[in-house]
Structure formats: structure tokens, C-alpha cells
Amino acid sequence: MIELHGLTKLYDDARVVDDVSLTVDQGEFCVLIGPSGCGKSTTLKMINRLVPLTSGRILLHGEDVAALPAEQLRRRIGYAIQSIGLFPHWTVAQNIAVVPTLLKWPKARIADRVEELLALLRLDADGFRDKYPHELSGGQAQRVGVARALAADPDVMLMDEPFGALDPITREVLQAELARVHHETGKTIVFVTHDMDEALKLATRIAVMNEGRLVQYDRPIELLFSPADDFVRDFLGKADLGLKLLTRRWVHQYVAPAPWADRRASMGSLRDIVATHGHVWLVDGDGRPEGLFGARLWRAEGDPLGELSRIHPDWLATPEMTMKEALSRMVWRRVLALPVVDADGRLSGEVTMAGVMGRQPEGAAA
Amino acid sequence: MTEATVLAPPAAGRRRARPLLLAVLALVLVGLVLFMHELEPLFRAWFPDLDRPMYRRETFLRLTLDHVLLVLVSSAVSVAVGVSAGIFVTRPAGREFAPMVSALSAIGQTFPPAAVLAIVVPLAGFGFVPTIVALTLYGLLPVVQNTIAGLGTVPPATLEAARGTGMSRWQILTRVELPLAMRVIIAGVRVSVIINIGTATIGSTVGARSLGTPIIAGLVGDNIAYVIQGAAVVGLLAIVTDMAFEQVERRFTFGGRG
Numbered sequence: 001m002i003e004l005h006g007l008t009k010l011y012d013d014a015r016v017v018d019d020v021s022l023t024v025d026q027g028e029f030c031v032l033i034g035p036s037g038c039g040k041s042t043t044l045k046m047i048n049r050l051v052p053l054t055s056g057r058i059l060l061h062g063e064d065v066a067a068l069p070a071e072q073l074r075r076r077i078g079y080a081i082q083s084i085g086l087f088p089h090w091t092v093a094q095n096i097a098v099v100p101t102l103l104k105w106p107k108a109r110i111a112d113r114v115e116e117l118l119a120l121l122r123l124d125a126d127g128f129r130d131k132y133p134h135e136l137s138g139g140q141a142q143r144v145g146v147a148r149a150l151a152a153d154p155d156v157m158l159m160d161e162p163f164g165a166l167d168p169i170t171r172e173v174l175q176a177e178l179a180r181v182h183h184e185t186g187k188t189i190v191f192v193t194h195d196m197d198e199a200l201k202l203a204t205r206i207a208v209m210n211e212g213r214l215v216q217y218d219r220p221i222e223l224l225f226s227p228a229d230d231f232v233r234d235f236l237g238k239a240d241l242g243l244k245l246l247t248r249r250w251v252h253q254y255v256a257p258a259p260w261a262d263r264r265a266s267m268g269s270l271r272d273i274v275a276t277h278g279h280v281w282l283v284d285g286d287g288r289p290e291g292l293f294g295a296r297l298w299r300a301e302g303d304p305l306g307e308l309s310r311i312h313p314d315w316l317a318t319p320e321m322t323m324k325e326a327l328s329r330m331v332w333r334r335v336l337a338l339p340v341v342d343a344d345g346r347l348s349g350e351v352t353m354a355g356v357m358g359r360q361p362e363g364a365a366a
Numbered sequence: 367m368t369e370a371t372v373l374a375p376p377a378a379g380r381r382r383a384r385p386l387l388l389a390v391l392a393l394v395l396v397g398l399v400l401f402m403h404e405l406e407p408l409f410r411a412w413f414p415d416l417d418r419p420m421y422r423r424e425t426f427l428r429l430t431l432d433h434v435l436l437v438l439v440s441s442a443v444s445v446a447v448g449v450s451a452g453i454f455v456t457r458p459a460g461r462e463f464a465p466m467v468s469a470l471s472a473i474g475q476t477f478p479p480a481a482v483l484a485i486v487v488p489l490a491g492f493g494f495v496p497t498i499v500a501l502t503l504y505g506l507l508p509v510v511q512n513t514i515a516g517l518g519t520v521p522p523a524t525l526e527a528a529r530g531t532g533m534s535r536w537q538i539l540t541r542v543e544l545p546l547a548m549r550v551i552i553a554g555v556r557v558s559v560i561i562n563i564g565t566a567t568i569g570s571t572v573g574a575r576s577l578g579t580p581i582i583a584g585l586v587g588d589n590i591a592y593v594i595q596g597a598a599v600v601g602l603l604a605i606v607t608d609m610a611f612e613q614v615e616r617r618f619t620f621g622g623r624g
């Protein structure tokens with residue numbers, strides 16, 4: 001748990017951070033967000049004392065961080081930055097092992113921990129352990145950066161725009177990985193970004209900052225529904241607020257029973273189902289969706305079934321997928337419904353365009 | 367870092383390693399030092415007018431060892447002082463001294479070594495000590511400048527990460543900054559040592575025995591064979607040392623730098 005009390009930072013006479021107070025509970029993913037120069041990075045760096053604070057107090061698990069020697073404090077807090085800053089003269093394994101080495105862990109324990117972290121960050125241990133940083137792609141390097149931050153198993157991680165320099169595809173992959181790591185390890189994470197989509201995707205709490213002040217500190221859904229002022233509303237982006245909302249909605253919240261039939265079913269029985277439900281999923285012997293009658297924007301002349309559409313892998317939705325992505329797939333494939341499949345690829349339900357529209361937003365979700 | 371502030375032989379570190387050539391030249395050097403006197407017939411044929419075409423007052427082994435000792439001692443002092451000064455002026459506490467240290471080391475190199483000898487001899491007497499002082503001053507600049515430049519090449523992100531992971535200042539210096547700056551620092555030491563191998567010959571003018579002794583004797587006594595004998599060993603020694611440094615530098619190249 002991290003508590004900031006009246007945190008203030010003056011550079012000369014400029015109030016870079018102005019009386020910021022907030023509490024990050026154990027296991028929260030707190031995103032500090034705001035335009036450039038709003039003081040979010042400075043706030044983050046005051047937590048591990050890379051930047052000395054002018055006034056205020058920071059408590060880590062109830063303990064004033066100023067009471068500890070700065071080096072000891074930093075070894076207890078994971079730290080990852082946009083420019084990554086891997087040590088170019090050390091291998092991946094040595095880079096990850098920095099903090100455990102400083103803490104003088106026994107060699108065998110360090111080696112085990114490195115293996116564990118490479119596995120956690122989905123880097124093949126044999127392929128990567130002995131590589132040097134210049135041999136890594138940007139995404140791989142930041143995976144190593146995150147592994148290094150996690151190395152000594154700190155309860156708290158500070159991350160300063162860690163994915164800001166990555167290409168959009170790699171960034172999405174790493175965001176998903178970080179969300180998974182957060183979920184699996186239950187770390188408390190304080191994360192700085194200026195990208196609202198990133199914040200909405202990852203955060204359990206969002207702190208919006210502007211000109212050194214904390215403007216709003218809320219859960220993502222509450223932020224979307226009741227922005228504190230025009231600044232927050234503008235920052236959220238008025239135009240695609242609806243779509244942003246769907247980044248905090250998951251397929252499992254919208255899934256409905258799917259009308260289905262075995263692929264060998266008679267045309268007559270298929271017509272009956274389509275007459276009631278508008279469309280029908282055809283499944284193979286194992287229950288995997290194979291085809292779809294209906295649910296298209298157009299219909300062939302005369303036949304109420306329309307044409308049979310073969311299910312494309314891009315059509316499938318999984319329960320953990322955001323509704324934004326599900327909606328995107330519907331639009332891209334020009335279908336009004338997506339099959340939802342379980343881990344074995346079996347049809348477990350569907351999400352429909354009508355379902356997206358009809359669902360009433362509720363404040364307590366997420 | 368600006369490339370211009372780094373003193374390095376042209377294309378340092380970019381050439382392919384030539385360990386074989388180095389070994390051959392080193393063997394030639396050792397042979398020349400040990401068996402120079404066997405070449406007397408050669409020099410006699412080359413300079414038929416000279417009564418004594420072979421320098422025989424001391425053995426070349428003796429001269430070479432004294433020469434190397436001069437270079438080793440002065441370079442060790444240059445490196446110790448130069449690297450310490452370079453580290454000091456790149457710490458927060460010493461930053462304001464940076465222009466002064468750069469200026470002082472530059473002045474040290476602007477002085478011709480002969481002028482330094484002229485100043486030091488009245489103070490320290492003849493022989494070994496004034497030569498060491500002159501060589502040390504003369505070799506300081508490349509070490510100081512390259513230490514400052516080398517520490518400047520360490521990426522700020524690496525330093526922030528080092529601080530963020532909880533390294534102490536000493537750990538950051540010894541585990542991160544110096545290893546990363548080492549290639550550039552060694553390039554400075556290399557220049558310093560090579561300069562001093564050549565300059566140490568001047569020491570003979572104030573009575574420090576070195577490979578300059580036959581050269582000076584030859585110049586004074588109009589015996590060009592002595593000059594050639596001394597100069598050949600000094601030249602070869604400089605080339606072999608330079609190539610050896612090249613091998614060492616390559617070990618400190620990380621991530622395609624250099």
C-alpha cells in the first residue's frame with residue numbers, strides 16, 4: 001500500500017507537483033495519466049526517491065520512505081522506464097539479476113529466479129539467457145526490463161511509460177502480458193502514461209493529473225461516466241467515449257445463449273431456428289462453430305436462410321476479449337454476431353450487435 | 367560526447383584483429399633487442415666510413431628495459447592521476463572543476479617535453495626523476511580527456527536504471543560507468559603510452575638511460591648507425607605496444623559500439 005500525503009515538488013519557483021494526495025491499495029494497478037509536464041513522472045519518481053520531494057509525505061506499507069536509505073528503498077521497489085536502460089555490458093540473465101545480486105542472494109537462487117522470470121515474460125530461457133541487450137528487439141528488451149523490475153519480488157512496481165517507445169502491435173502484446181503478470185502476481189503497480197487507451201486497458205484506478213494537481217482519482221468506469229470537469233472529459237476524448245467505454249467491457253459480460261444446430265441438421269430444422277432467432281450457428285461433432293446462417297446485413301433473394309458463411313478464425317470471440325475488440329471484429333467481418341468459444345474452441349455462446357447496444361451500462365462493472 | 371574530444375588512433379577498434387602480425391612483430395622486437403650485436407657485419411657494410419658502427423656502451427636489452435621502466439612508471443602515474451581527475455570532474459561534487467582540469471591537462475601537453483625537462487632539472491636534478499615528471503605531464507591529456515569522454519558515453523537511461531535498481535554511487539561507478547567507459551579510456555591510455563614511448567628518448571639528454579641514449583650519442587658523434595639502431599627498437603616497440611592495446615580495447619566493445 002502506498003499513501004501520498006500533500007506531495008509537492010518545486011523546481012525553482014515552478015510547482016511541478018502541487019499538493020497531491022492519494023492512496024494506492026495493495027494489488028491495485030494505479031495509472032497516473034495527464035498531458036506532458038503535468039507532473040506524473042515526477043510524482044512517480046518521488047516514490048522511490050529518485051526525485052527528492054519539497055514537502056509532503058510518502059508512506060510505503062505505513063512506513064515513511066524518507067526513513068529508509070534510498071538504495072535500500074529502491075531495492076524493495078521494482079522500477080521500469082520507457083528507455084528501458086538495460087546494462088549493455090551484461091547478458092539478459094545478469095541484467096535481470098541486478099537487484100538480487102545487490103541483495104546478495106545465493107547464486108543458485110538467483111539462477112532459479114531468472115529462469116522463472118524469463119518464463120513469466122514468455123522469453124525462451126535457453127535462447128535469451130546469454131544474449132546481450134543489443135541483440136534484442138524493442139519488445140524483447142522491455143520484457144527483460146519488466147523482468148528486472150520484478151526480479152527481487154517487490155510488492156510495489158513503478159513503471160514510467162514503459163511501453164511508450166514500442167510500436168503499436170508490440171505495445172498491445174506487452175500490455176496484455178503486463179495485465180496477466182499483474183493478475184498472476186498481485187503486485188501493486190503505479191504506472192505512468194499519457195495514453196488513455198492504455199490506462200483504460202490496464203488500470204484498476206486512474207489518477208488524472210493536470211498542471212501538477214490531481215484532478216480526479218477514480219476507477220476507470222467511474223471516470224468514464226462522471227468526469228470531474230471539462231479537462232478530464234476532453235482528455236478522455238469526447239468523440240470515441242463510447243468506444244473507450246467498451247475497452248472496459250468484456251465479452252463474458254455480454255455473452256448470450258447461442259442458437260445452434262449440428263452441421264448435419266436438416267434444412268427444415270435450420271429454417272425453424274432462423275425464423276425464431278434470426279440466425280443459427282452450425283457446429284461440428286466436437287461443438288466447434290463451423291458456419292453461420294443469417295446474421296448478415298444482406299440476404300440472398302428468396303431464401304430466408306441467406307447464404308452459409310464459413311466461420312473465419314478472426315470471427316471468434318473469447319470471454320476475456322474486450323467488447324471493443326469484439327465490436328471491431330463484427331464491423332470488419334460485417335456480421336451482426338460473433339460466436340464465443342471456450343478454451344477448447346467449443347461454442348459457449350454469442351455476442352451480438354443488438355446485445356452491445358441494448359446492454360445498459362452499470363457503474364460497478366470491471 | 368563529441369567524437370572530436372576522443373583521442374584515438376584512426377579507425378581504432380574497427381580494423382580486424384591481427385594477432386598473428388602482432389606475434390611476428392613482437393618476435394622481431396625481442397630478437398632485435400637480444401641479438402642486435404649480431405648485426406654488426408650488416409652495419410659495417412652499410413656504413414663503411416664509420417670506425418665503430420655498432421653501439422656497444424650498453425646492451426640493447428639494458429637500454430630497452432630502462433626505456434620500458436620510464437614509460438611504465440610515467441604512464442602508471444598518468445593513468446592514476448588522469449583517470450581519478452576524469453572521474454572527479456564527472457561527479458556532481460567536481461563538475462565545476464571540469465574546465466580547469468581540461469585546461470591544465472591541455473597545457474601539460476602543449477609544453478614541449480624538452481621545455482619541461484629544462485624546468486624540472488634545476489628542481490629535481492638530472493636523471494630518472496625529471497624524465498618521469500615530463501613524461502607524466504605529457505601523457506596526462508589523452509587519459510583525462512578520454513576518461514571524461516568515456517564516462518560521457520554511458521547512456522542516461524542506463525544511469526537512471528542503475529539508480530532505480532538501488533545501486534550505490536560507488537556501485538554505479540565501478541559496475542556500470544567504468545566498464546562501459548573502459549574502451550574509450552583504454553584508447554586514451556594507448557595514445558598516452560605510445561606518445562611516451564617516443565618521448566622517453568628525450569630523457570637521455572638529462573641523463574636518464576633509455577633507447578634515446580644511442581640516438582643522442584649518434585647525433586652528437588655524427589654516427590648515423592647508432593641513431594638507426596636506437597630508433598629501430600623504439601619504433602618497433604611503439605608499433606607492437608599499439609597493436610597489443612588494440613587487442614585489449616576489443617575486449618571492451620559492447621553492443622556494436624566502436
